Amino acid sequence: MTRPPITLDISVQRDAEQCCVRLSGRLDAHQVPAFLAAAEPPAPQTVLDLSGVTFIDSSGLAALVRLVRAAQAAGQHLEITHVQDSVRLAMEITGLYGALPVRRAP
Amino acid sequence: MTLTDDAAVTELLEQVADLSDHLVFLQRLIPQALALTDEAQATALVREAAALISTPGAALQVGGVWHGDTPGWLRALERPAAPVVLPRGSVHTGAPYTAAWRLTAVLAVPLEDGWLALWGKREFMAVERNLIGTLAQLLDAALRALRQRREAVQYEMQARDRQRAHAVWRAVTPAQLRPPEGYHLTLRSQPASDFGGDFQFQEGEWLVVGDVSGKGLPAAIITAMFASAFTVAARSSDLLSKLSEALYGHLEQSGKFCTLVALQLRPNGQVRVMNVGHPPVLLRRADGTLKEIRASAPPLGTFPLEHVTEELVVLHPGDALLLYSDGLFEAEDARGVPFGLDRTRRLAAESGPETFIERAVSALTPYTVTDDLTLLVLQRDPAVPSVQLHLTGDLARLPEIGAALRTVLAEEHPALMAAELALTELVVNAVRHGQARHLTLRVHQAGAEVLATLTDDGQAFDPRQVAAGTAGELREHGYGLLIVQRCAREWQYARVNHLNRQTLSLGAPAPLSSSPCP
Structure with missing residues (x-):
């Protein structure tokens, strides 16, 4: 049994057209302020890779919604990928799995 | 001649x-x-x-x-x-x-x-x-x-009658009860004569302990009527109304009354407690703290039963309910000083559930017990894995919730993710909105569900009263209570001793009903 990581790592790869943000760790009420502070200015194409996110709570979900709305307002495209089980559960419970731009597993 | x-x-x-x-x-x-x-x-x-x-x-x-x-x-x-x-x-x-x-x-x-x-x-x-x-x-x-x-024959017949009646009474109010699933049970039932006015019945998840006023045969007859009414009443979730309906008239006519405690014990540790004129039930937590569950209605037979406030408690592993009849605290020593309720409470706090009855009986040695004496201990099986976590207002410690859950639940347990999610929401809520600085979480596994009690010292606030936001709506707040509602099979709130106390039964959430998909 491994303890879940207690911090959130954010790694960003971007070029002129595309931005890939890879998150790993917990996206909870404690981590969200740091996450939002670190949020990159939007790019025309943004991929939010959640493959390393082990836990998300309502604050984390709200932060995702905020980013998605900001992208929509700027006429840019944002996609959420690699949603893990626990994150998917939180999204499903709140009805956000269908409402957020989540790339479905093939 | x-x-x-x-x-x-x-x-x-x-x-x-x-x-x-x-x-x-x-x-x-x-x-x-x-x-x-x-x-x-x-x-x-x-x-x-x-x-x-x-x-x-x-x-x-x-x-x-x-x-x-x-x-x-x-x-x-x-x-x-x-x-x-x-x-x-x-x-x-x-x-x-x-x-x-x-x-x-x-x-x-x-x-x-x-x-x-x-x-x-x-x-x-x-x-x-x-x-x-x-x-x-x-x-x-x-x-x-x-x-x-003739007198000898009559006496013998009476003695034989009493003996038979005693056997019938003992069958009606058994000296042994079966431990409800998930609990340990210890009972001591000691009538003052061949028949007692104290009784205890069991049917399904229901357990009723009570005391009919008076002693001997008249009390035993009422007890027997209780027993038969109880069997039928126990099929209803409204046991007390059914009992009252069946017995109120008889009690009133015979000038008798009856005190009782009805318990509905669910295997997961959730217990409904109804106290009708009986001495306070003692809820003893595993750490020795004591809470009294006092009568919320007068004895049956005195006034028509209108409403009994029931207390919903969660017994985590090791927690126990201690019940006793007035035969205990009304026992008197040689100078006529009663054993008393204070001493009963002290005894309950000092002795564990395993030793309460034994220690009560030995403490009674210098006392004369003139009434029926009934002592009952119901302890939630202490072998069930459980965990207790103390938190402060520091949200950096949120990961400890998941870690604590994983000490009692396997990684693949169906309720694990939902429990971590819901409990995190409640803790964040209490800290952010209630300014809670001391929080205690007690959790144990109950089949496919998780039973949790969260107490916090924040402002009095019943989060169940807040309307949760609509699912599937893109907004930047208001998902927390929705999550709790969807993960909680049951959710109770009480304000006790300046603390908020929430008890929840958490399980894997049901899939969203018809989501508004285009």
């Missing part, structure tokens, strides 16, 4: 013959008298004696009841204090006793518990009086023996 002499000799011979007859009669009488089984046989012996001395009327009175043919004038006579002959003419046997009209002497002889009378002759000779006097003595001995035999 003169004619007169002849006559005298003849009379003498007759007398000797009579005496001889008397002797034969008495010889026969003794074994018959000893074997007497009822008053009719005694009357027959009196009649036989009457025939022997050639008088037609004979009657026997025993215990105020006449046996044999008893004319009205005889019934009007008093029992004599000593054997007496009422000479002819002195007894009025005329009107209204015309049918019995006869000029007769009456021989009346008292018995211990009655008297006998012979009549129908002009006079009674000394030998005849002696014979009847002897008969009376024999009858006295025989009737006394008969009385004693």
Whole structure:
């Protein structure tokens, strides 16, 4: 049994057209302020890779919604990928799995 | 020899013959008298004696009841204090006793518990009086023996009846109960006599412990009525109304009342407690802290049962409910000082659930228990894995919730993710909105669900009262309560001792019903 990581790592790869943000760790009420502070200015194409996110709570979900709305307002495209089980559960419970731009597993 | 002499000799011979007859009669009488089984046989012996001395009327009175043919004038006579002959003419046997009209002497002889009378002759000779006097003595001995035999038989029957009744009562209020699934149960049921007014019944998830006012057979009869009403009432979730419906009238008519505690014990540790006039139930947490669950309604039979506030408690592993009847705290020592409720509480706090009964009984040694004594301990199985986590207002410690859950739940447990999610929401809520700085989380696994109690010292706030946002709506807040609602099978809130206390049964959320997909 491994303890879940207690911090959130954010790694960003971007070029002129595309931005890939890879998150790993917990996206909870404690981590969200740091996450939002670190949020990159939007790019025309943004991929939010959640493959390393082990836990998300309502604050984390709200932060995702905020980013998605900001992208929509700027006429840019944002996609959420690699949603893990626990994150998917939180999204499903709140009805956000269908409402957020989540790339479905093939 | 003169004619007169002849006559005298003849009379003498007759007398000797009579005496001889008397002797034969008495010889026969003794074994018959000893074997007497009822008053009719005694009357027959009196009649036989009457025939022997050639008088037609004979009657026997025993215990105020006449046996044999008893004319009205005889019934009007008093029992004599000593054997007496009422000479002819002195007894009025005329009107209204015309049918019995006869000029007769009456021989009346008292018995211990009655008297006998012979009549129908002009006079009674000394030998005849002696014979009847002897008969009376024999009858006295025989009737006394008969009385004693009857009393012995009656006593034996009563003793046997009581024994049987005790067996029935014990079957109705068993000295042993089966431990409900998920609990340890210890019971001591000690009636003050053959039957008690204390009772305990069990049916399905229901367990009822109570006390009918009074003791002995009258209380036992009401107890038996309870037992039969309980079996039916236990099929309803509204057990108390059903019990009251069935018994209120009987209790009121018989001037009795009844206190009771009804418990519905679910295997996961959730317990409904209803206290109707009974001494406070003690809820003892595993750490020794005590909470009293007091009566929320007067005893059954005093007022019509209107509403009983039930207390919902969650027993985490090691927590226990302690129940006792007034036989415990009303027991008195040699100076008449009662055992008392304070001492009961101290005993409950100091001794663990395993030793409470044993220690109570030994503490009672210098006391006299005059009432039924019932002690019952229900402990949530302490072997079920559980965890307790203390948190502060520091949200950096949120990951500890998941870590604590994983000490009692396997990674693949269906409720793990939902439980971590919901409990995180509640902790964040209490810290952010209630300014809670000390939070305690107790959690144990209950099948496919997780039972959790969260207490916090934040502002009084019942989060269940807040309307959760709509699912599937893109907004930047208001998902937290939605998450809790969807993960909680049950969710209770109470404000106790300046603390918010929430108890939840958490499980994998059901899939969203028809989501508004295009």
